[in-house]
Amino acid sequence: MSGNYSRIVLASRPRGAVTPDNFRMESVPVPELREGEVLVRNRYLSLDPYMRGRMSASKSYAASQALDETMIGATAGEVVDSRHPRFAPGDAVTGMLGWAEMGVADGAHLRKVDAASAPLSAYLGVLGMPGVTAWYGLNQIILPKPGDTVVVSAASGAVGGVVGQLARLNGCRAVGIAGGPEKCAYVVDELGFDACVDYKLGKVAEDLAVATPDGIDGLFENVGGEVFDAALARMNAFGRIALCGMISGYGGKPVPINNIGSVLVNRLSMRGFIITEHMEVWPQALEELADLVASGQLKYRETIAEGLAAAPEAFIGLLQGRNFGKQLVRMA
């Protein structure tokens, strides 16, 4: 194997909002494989909010993305060449090969997936990190009981959609928060949530009160900021909060929270988590999720940008909530 492939590197760190010139596309030679390595042609790149955190130099839970290096990202593709005994050309795999058309990984860092039982792209969404994230936050932190009201923000997204559907399967009232009538209709009509609050109407607190007449027992927070604050005020005694994302804060300045007193008044439990730190749950979570997808009980939607060059604009759109379901980039 020789020749060149395209990749996108971090050209500069954003000051405030991410702009296209924070990225640079370039062509690099395909490297020689060393023992234990695998060459993969990426078919799908996953775009996720956590990437925004990595682009900053500030302290976060993970190391910053290095300048002039391939942007971090989860990928799904096919093995082209292998010097690892577990992989052969043609195998479908997922990995963290980044914003690139091809990539080389240690075989130990790749996961072989069954492209016959589900579309390859699903392994970056409902059957990948977003699905396991939803499963973990719900089952390990929120601990839903039948009759509970579970609220999830970014409800039409890759994580949120799974949270609400799993909550429903657990006998809970599932209430989503999403932006715009189209997303809210999708959350209720297609995903089967009991209700969805459109935060773009500008009266989240009032609308959330109507949608949660019995208060909130479990909150899966993907957004932070005003929406989170409004949900805090609706929590019932002994409610549980899984803190998974704070998109609102990624722009740079923190969003002040006024209702933190609810944690004391209502004796809440709140926990932040990063799903890659809980690898022990992945096998069980993926097995359950795959069964639910196969039986049609778990639905999902994807927004697909065509071609690696479209990744920066698609990522900026994701941060602005322009995607609908899981945001992917498809490569030829």
Added chain:
Amino acid sequence: MSGNYSRIVLASRPRGAVTPDNFRMESVPVPELREGEVLVRNRYLSLDPYMRGRMSASKSYAASQALDETMIGATAGEVVDSRHPRFAPGDAVTGMLGWAEMGVADGAHLRKVDAASAPLSAYLGVLGMPGVTAWYGLNQIILPKPGDTVVVSAASGAVGGVVGQLARLNGCRAVGIAGGPEKCAYVVDELGFDACVDYKLGKVAEDLAVATPDGIDGLFENVGGEVFDAALARMNAFGRIALCGMISGYGGKPVPINNIGSVLVNRLSMRGFIITEHMEVWPQALEELADLVASGQLKYRETIAEGLAAAPEAFIGLLQGRNFGKQLVRMA
């Protein structure tokens, strides 16, 4: 038994800060005992921040204090008359008889204490609710490991002082936050904390950074507001926060929190609690605390106001941080 006794009732709900005219002292007749009841002459009344919450009509974790009724409060005293088989005149007891010189309680709601092994007043502090509160938050939520840094606000108070001393006994670095040089000196010199930050110097964030060079692993929060916000920003990965009090918010308006993102970035666990909902831990906690007091390993201080009529001003002082250690009212 006949005659009258003095009590203090809630005359009006505070608008903003508590004022003396929110209270009214009055004389009422000693009631006849019914079967199972006990008449107690109160020697000490405990004044605690939670009373501020009860004075408001707004939703809290407990019912509001009723107007024109005896102000709620924990008391320690002696049995004067009894129609309950477990109690006899002269017995030392604690209960919730309120801001009053005397009171009648169902014997089931009184706890007999050993006035020979510790001063009666200690059963309202280190060997009562404040002590158990400290024990629970530390041992059931913060789960201290040797080498951890544990920070506690209101460190010279009845709860905070116990938290830091127990943390030290667990091999932790104990850092207090308190108001003024005198309280900070007491926390370090008498209670043995490793350091104390004086929030009145107006640079809590900087001073806390100096006092916690390795960050914060466990935070016992008694205050809320700016001090809590500063501590949030210093939390280490997988830190634990026990949320016990939010004095700053009791004045009416919530204090906005800017660093809630730390819960996600550092994968923190935070839990609010009310110690009266965890009665199952009281026997073990009280046994351990009594042993530590008896062996001189656990120290405490009291601020004593003389006479029931002094209770309103003493309570207002408590809310303003004018007390030093456990705030009590002594009655003749």
